[in-house]
Amino acid sequence: MGVFDMIVIVVVCSMAFAAFDSYNKHKNKAGNSKEMDELKAEHEKLKQRIATLESIVTDKSYQLKDQINRL
Structure with a gap:
C-alpha cells in the first residue's frame, strides 16, 4: 500500500465517522x-463520494502511474 492509499483510507474513514457521529447526534432530535x-441526503452524498474515491484508487491507470512514479 502506498502513501496515497493510506491517505485516502484515512480520509474516507474520517468522513464516514463524521457522518455516523452527526447521525447519532441528530437521531434523537430528528x-x-x-x-x-x-x-439521508447527506448520507447518500457521502456514499457517492466514497464510491468515487474507491474507483479512483482501484483504477488501473492510477496504479500504473504510481508504479511509474516509484521508478
Missing part, C-alpha cells in the same frame, strides 16, 4: 421528517 430527509 423528530420531524425534514431533518431526517436532510440526513
Whole structure:
C-alpha cells in the first residue's frame, strides 16, 4: 500500500465517522421528517463520494502511474 492509499483510507474513514457521529447526534432530535430527509441526503452524498474515491484508487491507470512514479 502506498502513501496515497493510506491517505485516502484515512480520509474516507474520517468522513464516514463524521457522518455516523452527526447521525447519532441528530437521531434523537430528528423528530420531524425534514431533518431526517436532510440526513439521508447527506448520507447518500457521502456514499457517492466514497464510491468515487474507491474507483479512483482501484483504477488501473492510477496504479500504473504510481508504479511509474516509484521508478
